[in-house]
Amino acid sequence: MISLAGRDILHAWGKFIFTGVGLGLLIGVTLTMAGVYRGMVDDANVLLDNSGADLWVVQQDTLGPYAESSSIYDDTYRGILGMSGVARAANVTYLTMQVRQLGDGKARDVRAMVVGITPDGPCHPGQPGYLVDGRHLTRGHYEAVADIATGFALGDHIQIRRNEYTVVGLTRRMVSSGGDPMVFIPLKDAQEAQFLKDNDAIVRQRARTEQNPALNRPGVPGLLDAVIASQSTNPSVNAVLVQIEPGADPDAVAEPIRRWKRLTVYTRAQMQDILIAKLIATSAKQIGMFLVILAIVSAAIVAFIIYTLTMGKIREIAVLKLIGTKNRTIAAMILQEAVALGLIGFVVGKISATFWAPIFPKYVLLEPGDALRGFVAVVVICVLASVLAIRAALKVDPAEAIGG
Amino acid sequence: MDKQHVESSARGIRIEGLTKRYGEGDTAVDALKGVDMQVAPGEVVGLIGPSGSGKSTLLKCLGAVIEPTAGRMTLGQDVIYDNGWKIPDLRALRRDKIGFVFQAPYLISFLDVTDNVALLPMLAGKPNAESRKRAMELLEALDVAHRAKAMPSQLSGGEQQRVSIARGLVNRPPVILADEPTAALDSERALAVVRILNQMAKQYETAIIIVTHDEKIIPTFKRIYHIRDGKTHEEAGEGRSFD
Ligand SMILES: Nc1ncnc2c1ncn2[C@@H]1O[C@H](COP(=O)(O)OP(=O)(O)OP(=O)(O)O)[C@@H](O)[C@H]1O
Ligand SMILES: [Mg+2]
Numbered sequence: 001m002i003s004l005a006g007r008d009i010l011h012a013w014g015k016f017i018f019t020g021v022g023l024g025l026l027i028g029v030t031l032t033m034a035g036v037y038r039g040m041v042d043d044a045n046v047l048l049d050n051s052g053a054d055l056w057v058v059q060q061d062t063l064g065p066y067a068e069s070s071s072i073y074d075d076t077y078r079g080i081l082g083m084s085g086v087a088r089a090a091n092v093t094y095l096t097m098q099v100r101q102l103g104d105g106k107a108r109d110v111r112a113m114v115v116g117i118t119p120d121g122p123c124h125p126g127q128p129g130y131l132v133d134g135r136h137l138t139r140g141h142y143e144a145v146a147d148i149a150t151g152f153a154l155g156d157h158i159q160i161r162r163n164e165y166t167v168v169g170l171t172r173r174m175v176s177s178g179g180d181p182m183v184f185i186p187l188k189d190a191q192e193a194q195f196l197k198d199n200d201a202i203v204r205q206r207a208r209t210e211q212n213p214a215l216n217r218p219g220v221p222g223l224l225d226a227v228i229a230s231q232s233t234n235p236s237v238n239a240v241l242v243q244i245e246p247g248a249d250p251d252a253v254a255e256p257i258r259r260w261k262r263l264t265v266y267t268r269a270q271m272q273d274i275l276i277a278k279l280i281a282t283s284a285k286q287i288g289m290f291l292v293i294l295a296i297v298s299a300a301i302v303a304f305i306i307y308t309l310t311m312g313k314i315r316e317i318a319v320l321k322l323i324g325t326k327n328r329t330i331a332a333m334i335l336q337e338a339v340a341l342g343l344i345g346f347v348v349g350k351i352s353a354t355f356w357a358p359i360f361p362k363y364v365l366l367e368p369g370d371a372l373r374g375f376v377a378v379v380v381i382c383v384l385a386s387v388l389a390i391r392a393a394l395k396v397d398p399a400e401a402i403g404g
Numbered sequence: 405m406d407k408q409h410v411e412s413s414a415r416g417i418r419i420e421g422l423t424k425r426y427g428e429g430d431t432a433v434d435a436l437k438g439v440d441m442q443v444a445p446g447e448v449v450g451l452i453g454p455s456g457s458g459k460s461t462l463l464k465c466l467g468a469v470i471e472p473t474a475g476r477m478t479l480g481q482d483v484i485y486d487n488g489w490k491i492p493d494l495r496a497l498r499r500d501k502i503g504f505v506f507q508a509p510y511l512i513s514f515l516d517v518t519d520n521v522a523l524l525p526m527l528a529g530k531p532n533a534e535s536r537k538r539a540m541e542l543l544e545a546l547d548v549a550h551r552a553k554a555m556p557s558q559l560s561g562g563e564q565q566r567v568s569i570a571r572g573l574v575n576r577p578p579v580i581l582a583d584e585p586t587a588a589l590d591s592e593r594a595l596a597v598v599r600i601l602n603q604m605a606k607q608y609e610t611a612i613i614i615v616t617h618d619e620k621i622i623p624t625f626k627r628i629y630h631i632r633d634g635k636t637h638e639e640a641g642e643g644r645s646f647d
Contacts, residue, residue: 001526002519011514011555319510322469323571324499325527398498399469401510402460402583 004320004329005336012309019305020341023298024348027378030294031353032360034370037280037287039363044177044275048268051092053125053241054250056266057257064264065094065238066177066271067279072263074191077240079261085253087245090118091237092126093190096176099183100159101152110150112183113176114160116190116237119143125241128184134169140186145169147181160185161193177275179362187237195234205231295381298345303385306338310389314396321398331390335383342382346375415480416444416611417466417579422475422485423634424461435461436472437634443611445578448602450622450641451615453631459615460583462631466613467502467581468494480578499527503572503610505601507584509564511556511571517543518552521570528575542570546600562593569597573604580604582614591620598624 009016047066056065057072057080064070077089093116098109117126119137127136128145134154137143144165146152149172156167165185174182185193197205206228210216216224242265244253254265266274310317317330350371357364424436435458443449453459464470465477468484477484479501484491491497511520521539526532543549546566551559559567565585572580582601586594598614598621605612616622625641 002515002523002532004514007519008514313513315510316512316514319512321495322467322498322504323524323527324495324497326495329527397469399464401504401506402464402467402469403507 003336004333005340008309008313008333009337009340015309016337016341016344019301020344021348023301023305023341023345025352026294026298026301027345027349027374028352028356029349030291030298031349031366031371031374032357032364033287033290033294034374035353035357035364035366036360036362037284038365038367038370040177040179040280040283041276042365043175043179043363044280045272046173046175047177048271048275050129050174051126051241052123052129052243054244054268055242055254055257056271057089057240057242057261058238058264058266060262060264062264063274063278065092067274070238071236072238072240074187074235074237076261076263080240080242080257083253083256083260085244085248086242088125088243090120090125090241091187091239092117092241093187093194093238094176095190095194096178096180097160097193099150102157102159102164106156110152111180112146112150113178113180114190114193115182115184116187116194117184118187125243128169128171128174128182131169131171134167136169137184137186141189142166143168143186145171145184147174147183148172149175149181150183152183158183160189162198163189163193165189175363177279191234191237195236197232202232295377298378299381299385302338302341302345302382303388305341306334306382306386307389307392309337310334310393314393315401317393317396318398318401321396322401327394330393334390334393335386338382338386338389339379342378346378349374415578415609416442416447417477417479417613418442419466419477420475422462422465422472422477424458424465424470425473426461434634436465438475439631439634439636441629441636443579443613445609445611446605447627448598448605448612448614448625450625450628451613451631451636452617452622452628457631458634459631462636463581463583463613463615466579467504468497499524500575501577501579503575503577503580505565505569505572505580505582505585507587509556509561509568511564511567513556515556516552517548517554517556517559517567520556520567521574524571524575538574539570542574543567545604546570561588562596565589565593565597566600569600569604573608573610576608576610578609578611580610580612582612584616584618585614586616586618586621594618594620595624 058064059070059072062068062070074091077091080086080089094113096113099112101108121136132148137145142163142165144158144167146167148170152158152167154167158165209227215227244250250267254267257263257265320330353366357366419439419441422436422439426433426435439462451459465472471490472485474487476486518536518539521542522535525535525538540549543552546569548563548566551563556564586597601612604610623642623644626643628639628641629636630639
């Protein structure tokens with residue numbers, strides 16, 4: 001027996017390829033949407049991995065530092081360092097902002113997450129793990145290590161708020177949970193950047209402080225200067241990142257910090273839950289909605305195409321029935337055509353998604369598992385979509401082939 | 405009825421008192437009102453009648469496409485219908501025992517000429533190679549073998565009709581039903597088609613019934629059934645030869 005579906009497809013191959021490619025682009029979009037979600041989850045995990053922390057110590061009752069703002073004193077880490085099970089602890093600040101690249105013809109703004117770290121060198125919590133080029137931060141000021149996704153190169157000058165920094169190192173896959181590339185700068189600079197006012201505001205604040213008789217007391221020399229200095233420095237950081245000693249239990253180390261320091265402490269698992277279940281939950285639902293709509297649209301397209309193709313073959317189907325073709329054979333023909341259309345679509349979709357995923361500004365992670373699930377969904381959709389056409393075909397009366 | 409007659413009718417197709425009523429109640433139409441007919445193997449008969457007389461209805465009953473309301477039909481030794489009873493698998497009966505040739509050839513557009521013909525033995529479970537071999541034999545006999553690899557849309561009307569005749573014959577059915585097979589052809593080709601059908605009837609011992617309006621071919625029948633108002637009466641034809 002020959003394959004009726006195969007012959008029909010070969011005969012009408014133009015139609016099949018055309019609709020298959022159209023469907024394929026739709027499937028490609030669907031796979032990409034799933035990839036965008038996977039990319040967000042992966043970004044979150046990479047963010048946690050790259051922070052090099054086992055515990056995140058944040059302001060009490062906040063979901064900081066990634067999901068909510070958190071502010072704690074920058075000397076807190078010293079107390080934490082002394083607690084049992086803690087190997088290393090370091091302050092960190094996070095601030096998402098526009099970073100300006102300087103230089104003739106290179107001037108542009110890049111949205112980045114500016115991370116303030118103590119320049120203790122690699123392996124310390126908060127440090128960029130490995131560099132693709134250049135060196136780590138060594139000086140306390142005006143140096144930056146940037147993710148290559150920012151587009152910055154070694155030696156570039158960038159401006160963050162009022163200060164200018166030189167890019168001394170480049171790293172990769174260091175992104176915020178929102179997918180923005182990171183720029184690491186020394187903690188002191190970052191603290192300033194986060195809370196620094198512009199020159200006019202500083203001048204106005206200084207004037208106001210001078211006019212305040214409680215602070216500007218002629219009898220107390222040095223008070224005004226001390227107050228102004230305290231006003232313009234900022235003793236806050238967003239979190240303390242803690243590495244625990246090998247073999248220590250994160251929960252056991254976290255518990256005394258919670259109790260004695262009156263701070264909130266998250267373990268890696270809890271942090272992951274915050275990022276994935278809370279921070280990107282809405283985006284995930286958004287993407288889920290898209291997937292549902294795309295699935296419905298694909299199903300409608302396949303159903304419509306297969307129905308139209310079948311209606312175009314009514315005469316043939318009547319003749320096939322008249323000469324004794326089983327209903328099963330006719331149904332199989334339509335089903336196989338629908339599945340073939342789905343296969344063409346899937347192949348085109350997979351190829352186009354692979355092709356365009358790297359061009360996306362945010363990380364798109366195409367997982368083989370998603371491709372497999374997508375494939376199964378495509379086949380199921382095609383089978384369901386052919387039901388309409390099969391019903392119509394089975395209703396065809398063989399007498400129609402004889403006519404009146 | 406003499407013994408000889410019974411013998412031959414036992415191998416051909418035979419209907420007795422066949423009636424067909426469409427619909428029910430007030431709107432019921434009695435399309436066939438007791439038709440008797442009998443065609444022996446190797447015989448070609450004409451079925452002619454005015455529009456609405458029941459030709460297509462009779463052909464559909466003979467072709468096991470619709471069921472008669474009452475009456476009896478036998479095909480060779482097999483009883484097909486008997487007053488409301490019918491054999492269970494009409495589909496297989498159509499596939500194995502009845503060949504159809506239509507006014508429009510109705511070839512399967514996505515199969516080439518060979519496979520249009522070979523499809524029938526394939527459907528009956530014959531291997532592809534054997535089916536194609538059989539198809540080629542018939543295509544050669546019908547003088548269209550040189551177009552064996554063409555698609556139906558690439559054939560002339562006459563070629564298409566010959567392919568559809570090959571399809572009708574390929575399973576060696578005991579009965580072939582042809583509905584206006586020459587309506588689309590000029591008189592030369594129409595006569596050629598009827599000549600082929602006569603040859604095939606002889607060669608394969610097939611009973612052939614041709615429904616037609618075609619004045620060009622009516623004189624070729626030896627026997628003609630006239631149908632009028634749902635009833636048939638038999639008449640001798642001119643039986644003119646083709647030369
Ligand atoms: N499906 C149907 N339902 C109801 N009545 C029908 C149906 N098919 C045919 N008839 C009626 O049965 C009668 C015979 O119809 P039939 O089609 O057999 O005629 P015909 O001899 O083939 O005519 P023509 O030469 O015009 O094709 C007509 O009166 C027709 O209206
Ligand atoms: Mg008719």
